[in-house]
Amino acid sequence: xxxxxxxxxxxxxxxxxxxxxxxxxxxxxxxxxxxxxxxxxxxxxxxxxxxxxxxxxxxxxxxxxxxxxxxxxxxxxxxxxxxxxxxxxxxxxxxxxxxxxxxxxxxxxxxxxxxxxxxxxxxxxxxxxxxxxxxxxxxxxxxxxxxxxxxxxxxxxxxxxxxxxxxxxxxxxxxxxxxxxxxxxxxxxxxxxxxxxxxxxxxxxxxxxxxxxxxxxxxxxxxxxxxxxxxxxxxxxxxxxxxxxxxxxxxxxxxxxxxxxxxxxxxxxxxxxxxxxxxxxxxxxxxxxxxxxxxxxxxxxxxxxxxxxxxxxxxxxxxxxxxxxxxxxxxxxxxxxxxxxxxxxxxxxxxxxxxxxxxxxxxxxxxxxxxxxxxxxxxxxxxxxxxxxxxxxxxxxxxxxxxxxxxxxxxxxxxxxxxxxxxxxxxxxxxxxxxxxxxxxxxxxxxxxxxxxxxxxxxxxxxx
Amino acid sequence: xxxxxxxxxxxxxxxxxxxxxxxxxxxxxxxxxxxxxxxxxxxxxxxxxxxxxxxxxxxxxxxxxxxxxxxxxxxxxxxxxxxxxxxxxxxxxxxxxxxxxxxxxxxxxxxxxxxxxxxxxxxxxxxxxxxxxxxxxxxxxxxxxxxxxxxxxxxxxxxxxxxxxxxxxxxxxxxxxxxxxxxxxxxxxxxxxxxxxxxxxxxxxxxxxxxxxxxxxxxxxxxxxxxxxxxxxxxxxxxxxxxxxxxxxxxxxxxxxxxxxxxxxxxxxxxxxxxxxxxxxxxxxxxxxxxxxxxxxxxxxxxxxxxxxxxxxxxxxxxxxxxxxxxxxxxxxxxxxxxxxxxxxxxxxxxxxxxxxxxxxxxxxxxxxxxxxxxxxxxxxxxxxxxxxxxxxxxxxxxxxxxxxxxxxxxxxxxxxxxxxxxxxxxxxxxxxxxxxxxxxxxx
Numbered sequence: 001x002x003x004x005x006x007x008x009x010x011x012x013x014x015x016x017x018x019x020x021x022x023x024x025x026x027x028x029x030x031x032x033x034x035x036x037x038x039x040x041x042x043x044x045x046x047x048x049x050x051x052x053x054x055x056x057x058x059x060x061x062x063x064x065x066x067x068x069x070x071x072x073x074x075x076x077x078x079x080x081x082x083x084x085x086x087x088x089x090x091x092x093x094x095x096x097x098x099x100x101x102x103x104x105x106x107x108x109x110x111x112x113x114x115x116x117x118x119x120x121x122x123x124x125x126x127x128x129x130x131x132x133x134x135x136x137x138x139x140x141x142x143x144x145x146x147x148x149x150x151x152x153x154x155x156x157x158x159x160x161x162x163x164x165x166x167x168x169x170x171x172x173x174x175x176x177x178x179x180x181x182x183x184x185x186x187x188x189x190x191x192x193x194x195x196x197x198x199x200x201x202x203x204x205x206x207x208x209x210x211x212x213x214x215x216x217x218x219x220x221x222x223x224x225x226x227x228x229x230x231x232x233x234x235x236x237x238x239x240x241x242x243x244x245x246x247x248x249x250x251x252x253x254x255x256x257x258x259x260x261x262x263x264x265x266x267x268x269x270x271x272x273x274x275x276x277x278x279x280x281x282x283x284x285x286x287x288x289x290x291x292x293x294x295x296x297x298x299x300x301x302x303x304x305x306x307x308x309x310x311x312x313x314x315x316x317x318x319x320x321x322x323x324x325x326x327x328x329x330x331x332x333x334x335x336x337x338x339x340x341x342x343x344x345x346x347x348x349x350x351x352x353x354x355x356x357x358x359x360x361x362x363x364x365x366x367x368x369x370x371x372x373x374x375x376x377x378x379x380x381x382x383x384x385x386x387x388x389x390x391x392x393x394x395x396x397x398x399x400x401x402x403x404x405x406x407x408x409x410x411x412x413x414x415x416x417x418x419x420x421x422x423x424x425x426x427x428x429x430x431x432x433x434x435x436x437x438x439x440x441x442x443x444x445x446x447x448x449x450x451x452x453x454x455x456x457x458x459x460x461x462x463x464x
Numbered sequence: 465x466x467x468x469x470x471x472x473x474x475x476x477x478x479x480x481x482x483x484x485x486x487x488x489x490x491x492x493x494x495x496x497x498x499x500x501x502x503x504x505x506x507x508x509x510x511x512x513x514x515x516x517x518x519x520x521x522x523x524x525x526x527x528x529x530x531x532x533x534x535x536x537x538x539x540x541x542x543x544x545x546x547x548x549x550x551x552x553x554x555x556x557x558x559x560x561x562x563x564x565x566x567x568x569x570x571x572x573x574x575x576x577x578x579x580x581x582x583x584x585x586x587x588x589x590x591x592x593x594x595x596x597x598x599x600x601x602x603x604x605x606x607x608x609x610x611x612x613x614x615x616x617x618x619x620x621x622x623x624x625x626x627x628x629x630x631x632x633x634x635x636x637x638x639x640x641x642x643x644x645x646x647x648x649x650x651x652x653x654x655x656x657x658x659x660x661x662x663x664x665x666x667x668x669x670x671x672x673x674x675x676x677x678x679x680x681x682x683x684x685x686x687x688x689x690x691x692x693x694x695x696x697x698x699x700x701x702x703x704x705x706x707x708x709x710x711x712x713x714x715x716x717x718x719x720x721x722x723x724x725x726x727x728x729x730x731x732x733x734x735x736x737x738x739x740x741x742x743x744x745x746x747x748x749x750x751x752x753x754x755x756x757x758x759x760x761x762x763x764x765x766x767x768x769x770x771x772x773x774x775x776x777x778x779x780x781x782x783x784x785x786x787x788x789x790x791x792x793x794x795x796x797x798x799x800x801x802x803x804x805x806x807x808x809x810x811x812x813x814x815x816x817x818x819x820x821x822x823x824x825x826x827x828x829x830x831x832x833x834x835x836x837x838x839x840x841x842x843x844x845x846x847x848x849x850x851x852x853x854x855x856x857x858x859x860x861x862x863x864x865x866x867x868x869x870x871x872x873x874x875x876x877x878x879x880x881x882x883x884x885x886x887x888x889x890x891x892x893x894x895x896x897x898x899x900x901x902x903x904x905x906x907x908x
Contacts, residue, residue, distance in 0.1 A: 032720055035554045037801050040532040040546040042539050045516070058512040062535045079511035082584045083501065086592050087508040118553050125555070139721050176722060176841065183724070183841045227868070227906060258505045258608040259643055259650065340514050380835040380847075383608075383643075384650060388848050390837035410837055410846045412868070412908075458908060460836075460846050460868050 001064075002163060005155040008069055015051040015094070016073060017156040019297060020044075020064075021339040025148035028120055030128035032140055038121065045339035048072045052080040054090025056321075060340040095323035097330040099160035100295040106167045107287060108195030112147050115196045120145050123171075127209050131175050134213035137220060139183070140176035143209070145169070146435075152297075160299025168192065168290060168445050169199045170435035173209045177216035184407065185377070186216030187392060189435035191445070192288040201288070202430075215393055222407040225394065230459045231366050232411070233397065233452055235373035237432035238389070240448025243277055243350045244433065245379060246387035246415030248448075249440075251307050251315075252333070252345040253322035260383040261416070265313045271419035273311040274355055280304035281332055281348040289431045290447035291348035298334040298343055305331040308419075319345050341442040352450035355425025359452045362424050364400040370459060371395045371402045372411065374432075385415040388460075410460040418457050426452030470495050471630055473519055473537060474622040480544035481523045482624065486551065488524030488562050490623040492757060493517065494798040496615060499584050501591040503610030503640070506599070508591055511584050520798035523547035527556040533799045563780040563790060565627040568761045571745050571754040576662035579634035582614045594640060594668045601676040602644070604683070608653065609641040612668070621759030629759045635750060636660045638668050642679040651685070652850040652865065654678035654832065655700065657891060659750045678832055681863060682851045688864030688907040689854060694828040694881060695869060695903045696821055696855065699888035699895040702811070704834040706898075708873045709740075711840040713767055714804045715782035715793075722841065724874065725773055733773045735880035737814060740768035742777065744792060744807035751807040751892040757794035758802050765791050767809075771878075779804050810894040814883025818897045821882045828855040829867060829905050836868075843873035849905075866908040876900045 005018045022044040029037040046069060047060045057080025061072040084090070124143045131141035147169035155161045170191030177184050188208045192198045203211075234242065250260040257263075262270070271277070281293035281302030293302050298320050306314050318326070319334035322345065335346040363371065376390025394409035395402050428451050437443035474491040481489045495517045502509040520533035521543050530550025534543040590612040598607050613636070620630040637659045644651040656678075658671035697705060711717055712725040712733075725733055734740075744762025746752050755761055758780050766774050778786065779794035779802050794802035822830070829852055836847010849869050854861045882899035 034557050038530050038550040038554050039801060040530075040543075040550060041799060042532070042534040042536060042542055042546075044536040044539075056510050058510055060512075060514045060516075062516050062537075064536075075513050079513060079584050083508050083511045083588050086588060089507050117549065121553050178721075181724075183722075185839075185841055254504065259606055259645060261650070340516065342510060342512060376837060377839060378837045382653065382835070382850075386835075386848070388836045390839075408839070408842070408844050408846065412836075412848060460870065460906075 002153050002155065002161065004066060004069065005153060006161060008073060009155050009157050012073055012157065015157050017049040017298065019047045019336065019339060020153040022151045023148055023338065025146070027144065027146040028124045029142065029144040030124040031142045033128060033132065035125065043338065046072055047336065047339040047341070048076040049342065050076040050080045052077060053084040054092065055080050055084035055087050057081065057083065058342040091321055091324060093324050094320040095330050097300040097320060099156065099158065099299045100162035100301050101160065102162055104162060104164045104294040106165045106194065108167070108198055110195035110197040112149060112167055112169055112195055123205060127173060127205050130206065131173060131209050131213055134175070134210065135177065135217045137177040137179055137217045138175055138213060139178040142174040144172045154295065154297065154299040156299050162295050162299060164295050167194060169196065171199060171205065171208065172435045173212040175212040175216040177220055179220045182220060184216050184219035186212040186214065188212040191290045191435040193290055193292040194288040198288040218405050219407045222405040224408050225406040225459055227460050229456060231369035231454065231456055233363055233366065233369065233371045233454050236430035236449045236451060237374045238372050239352055239450035239453045240350065240433050241375050241379065241389060242415055242418065243352055243450060244347055244438065244446060244448040246381040246385050247277060248279065248347045248350045249381060250383055250385050251317055253316040253318045253326065254345045255383050256316050257322065258383065261385050262313060268313055269311050270313045270416050271308050271311045272422040274422055274425050275308055275311055275419050276306065276353040277308040278304055278306050278353065279317055279347050279350045286431045289349040290433055290445050293335065293348050296332040296334045297336040300330050300332045300334065302332045317345055317347065319343065335444050337443045344440065346440060346444040347438065347446050349431065349447040351448060352453065354427055354429045354451040356427050357424045359426045359428055362426050362452055362454050363397060363402060365424065365454070366397045366400060369397045371397050387415055388412040411457050412460055413457040418455050421456040422453055424454045428452060468618065468630060470517065470618050470620045471622065471628065474620050477519050477521050477540045477544055478622055478624060480541055481521050481547055484544055484548040486523035486525060486548050488624050490522040490562055490621065490758065492520045492798045493620040495618040498613060498615045499582065499587045500611060500613040501587040503591055503595060503607055506595060506607050508588065511588055513584060518798040519543065521547040522801065523551045524560060524562070525551045527558050527560045528552070528554045529560045530554060531801045559781045559785045561780060561784050562623050562625055563758050563760050565625050566761060568629045568755045568759065571752060571762070573747050574633040574661055574752055576634045578663050579614065579616055582663065587612050587614055590638065590666065590668055594638065594672050597669050597672045598642070598676050601673065602680055604644045604646050605676045605679055606643050606645055607640055608643055610639060612638045621755065623759065627759060629755050631754055633753055634661060636666050638671060640672060640675040642675040644679040644683045646683055649683060651679050651682040654851055657889065659889065661748055678851055683863070685863035685865035688829065688852065688867040690905060690907045691827055692902060692904050694825045694899055694901050695905065696825065696828060696830045697898045697900065698832045699890050699897065701831045701834045702895040702898050703890040703893050705838050705845050706873060707838050708840045708843050710806065713776050715776040715778045715786065716804050718776055719782055719785055728773045731773060732771045734768055734771045734877040736771040737883055738768060738771050738877065738880055739766065739812040741766050741812060742806050742809045746808040749808035756792045757796045760790050760792040760794060762792050762807060777804050777806060806892065808892050808894065811883065811896055813885050813887055813896050816882055816884060818884045818886050821884055821897060821899050822855055822860060823858040825855045826857060829869070830855055830860060831869065838873060845873055846870040868906040868908060869903055871903045876903070
C-alpha cells in the first residue's frame with residue numbers, strides 16, 4: 001500500500017497528502033450481569049487532501065484499489081478547486097517541518113493481541129459482578145472494555161512517508177446506588193497508549209471498581225454544598241481537565257483565529273508565574289499516556305510544546321497551515337481520528353508541570369475549602385476560557401484536613417483567572433484523563449494531568 | 465424493486481455467518497455519500513466528500529449474540545467470523561431475539577431524487593449564502609464555525625427469518641456558531657441548526673438570522689440578579705436541560721433499573737399541559753424513515769399525554785423482555801448494535817406566544833443556552849445561563865452574563881408554568897419555549 005501511495009503522490013500535480021488507515025477495534029460492555037455489547041469493527045479507508053491556489057480540499061473512500069485511490073485524489077482536487085473560487089483567505093503555503101519517514105511501532109511489553117477475547121470478556125463480566133456485590137445499595141453496574149489498534153500510512157508530496165502503529169485500550173466502571181428513591185453514581189476509568197498490562201499499571205481493575213462503588217454509596221448520605229467562591233485543592237485529574245478543556249482549546253490556533261480569548265496574548269502574563277503548561281505527544285513522565293502520538297496526521301514529527309511558561313503565554317498549538325500564518329514552526333498537533341476525518345488541530349497530552357510543595361502541605365494550608373477530584377458526568381468550556389464542570393468527588397477541607405463528601409458540586413469560572421489565583425503547586429504528578437474521547441467534530445484520544453494545585457474558584461451547589 | 469448491490473452484499477454476509485454456525489442472523493447495510501462545505505471565522509474553510517459502505521452482522525447462537533462490522537467489503541468473511549466467535553464467547557440472554565417479519569409501510573418525503581445530482585459546488589453555494597446573509601445582517605457578527613452538508617443514505621436490513629427491507633433517503637443539514645464582537649467585548653456564542661429532506665426546502669436564512677440576532681443580543685451583558693423565580697428556556701436550552709428525560713423513557717434503562725419512571729406508566733410525571741410525542745413518520749422530519757435499525761416500522765407514539773407517562777421507547781430486545789409490542793425505536797449505524805432512542809421527538813405546542821409568556825413574568829431570566837450539568841439520574845441541573853436576558857415587569861430588560869441556574873428537571877416538569885406556540889427544530893427534537901417556576905438564579 002505504501003508503494004502504491006508513493007507512486008500516485010509522485011504522479012500527481014500540486015501538493016497532495018494521502019492517509020491510509022486500517023483500524024481493528026473491540027468493545028465489550030457488561031451491565032447488571034448481562035453482556036450488553038460484544039462487538040468487533042474492521043475499518044479500512046483512505047483520506048486524501050489536496051492544496052490548490054492556497055485552498056484545501058478533502059475526500060475519503062473505502063475503495064482501496066488503484067482506481068479508487070486515483071478517484072479520491074481527483075475528488076480532493078475537485079473540492080479544493082471548487083472552494084478556491086470563493087474563499088477569501090488563502091494559505092501562503094504550508095510551514096516547513098521535520099516530516100516523518102520510517103516505521104513507528106507501539107511501545108509495550110504486553111500487546112493487546114496476546115490476550116484472548118475470552119480473557120477480555122471475563123474481565124468485564126467479573127468486574128460487573130464485583131460492582132453489584134460491592135455494596136447492598138448498588139442497583140446497577142456498567143463495565144466497558146474497549147480497544148483500538150491502528151495502522152496508518154501517511155505519504156505527502158513534500159516528503160513524508162511513514163507507517164505508524166497505535167494501540168489504545170480503555171476501561172470504565174459505572175456504579176449506581178439507591179436509597180429511598182434517591183440515586184447516585186460513581187464513575188472511574190483507566191486508559192492508555194500501549195498494551196494490556198499498561199492499562200492496569202496504575203490501578204488494578206479491582207481498585208477501579210471498588211472506588212466507583214464507594215463513591216456511589218458514599219454520595220447517598222452526602223449533603224449538597226453551599227455555593228460561593230472558595231479555596232480549593234484540585235486533584236491532578238481536574239488540573240488536567242482545566243488544562244485541556246478550559247485552557248487548551250483556547251490555544252488551538254484555529255480557534256485563536258476564530259476569536260478565542262488568547263488572540264494577541266502571546267508574550268503576555270496569563271497565569272500565575274508558578275504555572276508552566278505544556279502539550280506533548282512524546283512520552284515524558286508516563287510512557288503510556290493516552291495522547292501519545294509519535295507522528296501527527298500531516299506527517300509532522302511530534303514534540304513537547306510549551307504553551308505557558310512561568311505564567312507567560314508562549315505558544316499556540318499549530319498545524320502546518322496555522323504555523324505558516326503565524327510564521328512559526330508546526331507543533332505537530334494535526335490529528336484525524338479516522339481516515340474519513342480531515343486533520344484538524346487537536347491536543348495530545350496536556351499538563352501543568354509539577355511544583356515543589358508536598359501535597360500534605362497544600363491541603364494543610366487550607367482553613368476552609370474543598371478537595372476536588374475528577375470530572376463529573378458533564379462539563380463545558382467556551383473559547384473565552386469560561387468553564388463549568390461537574391465534579392466527580394468533592395470533599396470539604398476544614399483546618400487543613402479532608403473531611404466529609406458533598407454531592408452535586410459544580411465548579412465554574414474563567415480558567416486563566418483560576419490559574420492566576422494558583423498560589424501553590426504540589427510536588428507530585430499524574431496523568432488522569434483516562435477513558436473516553438475529546439470531541440471537536442471528530443474524536444481524539446487525549447490525556448491530561450499535572451500536580452495537585454491550590455487555587456480559588458466558584459463552587460455551584462444546589463440551593464435548598 | 466431493482467436489486468441493489470447493498471442488498472446483495474447483506475445477503476452475502478448473512479450466508480457467510482450461517483456457514484459459520486450462526487442460527488439467527490441480522491445484517492444491516494448502510495451506504496453513505498456525503499458532501500460537506502464548512503465555514504470558519506467568516507470564510508469558507510474546506511469542502512469534503514465521503515463515500516462509505518458499512519455492513520454490520522449480528523450473529524445469534526441460541527440466545528447468545530455477537531456483533532461485528534466492516535467497511536471493507538473484501539473482509540465480509542472476517543466480520544462474519546468475528547460475530548460468531550463473539551456470540552460463542554458470550555453468556556446467553558433470553559431476550560436476544562430477532563424481530564418477527566412484519567410489513568413495512570413506506571413513508572413519503574424522505575428521498576429527493578434530485579439530490580443525486582447535488583454537487584460539491586452546490587454545497588459550497590449554500591455555505592456562501594449563509595456567510596453573505598450573516599454579513600448583510602451586521603458586521604459585528606463572526607460566524608466562527610458552520611457547515612452545510614448533503615447526504616444520501618441507503619439502508620438495508622436482511623435477517624434469517626427471511627425479512628428484507630431497503631430504503632433510500634436524502635438529508636440536508638446546516639448549522640452556525642456565531643459570536644458578536646464590538647471592540648474588546650465578545651458575546652457568548654450562539655448555535656443554530658436547520659435541516660431539510662428535499663432540495664427545494666433548503667432554507668439557510670432563518671437559521672442564519674436567528675444565530676446573528678442571538679449573538680448580537682447578548683453583547684454588552686453585565687452581571688444579573690439573584691432570585692428564585694421563573695425562567696424561560698429557548699428550544700435549545702430545553703433540549704440541553706431536559707436531556708435527562710431521554711434516559712428515563714428508554715426501555716433499556718427501565719430494565720436496568722436506571723429509570724426513575726420505571727413504575728410510573730399511567731401516572732403523572734409532568735404538568736397536565738405537557739404532551740410529548742415521538743413520530744418516526746413525521747413529514748420532513750430529520751429522523752423520518754420507514755423502518756428502524758432492526759427493520760421494524762416506525763410509528764407515531766405518545767410518550768407523555770397531558771402529563772401522564774404512557775409509553776417507553778422499545779426495540780426488539782426490550783419489547784420481548786416487557787412482553788409488549790415493539791415501538792420501533794432501535795437506533796444506531798451499521799457499525800454498532802441496535803440501541804434505543806427517539807426519532808423525531810416533539811413537545812406539542814402550547815396556547816401562548818413566547819412574548820405572552822414573557823409578559824407574565826415580573827422578575828425572571830430568559831435562557832438561550834445552558835452550559836452545565838443535567839444529571840441523568842437525579843435530574844439535578846446546575847450551570848451557567850448563556851445568552852441570558854433579565855426579564856423585568858413583563859419585558860426583556862437587558863442581557864446578563866455569569867448567571868447560574870440550578871434546579872431539578874423532574875420537579876421542573878411538574879412545575880411547568882407555560883409552553884409557547886412557537887417551536888423550533890433542534891436536531892431531531894422539535895421543542896417550544898418552556899417557562900419553569902421556582903428555579904434558583906445566582907448572579908456571579
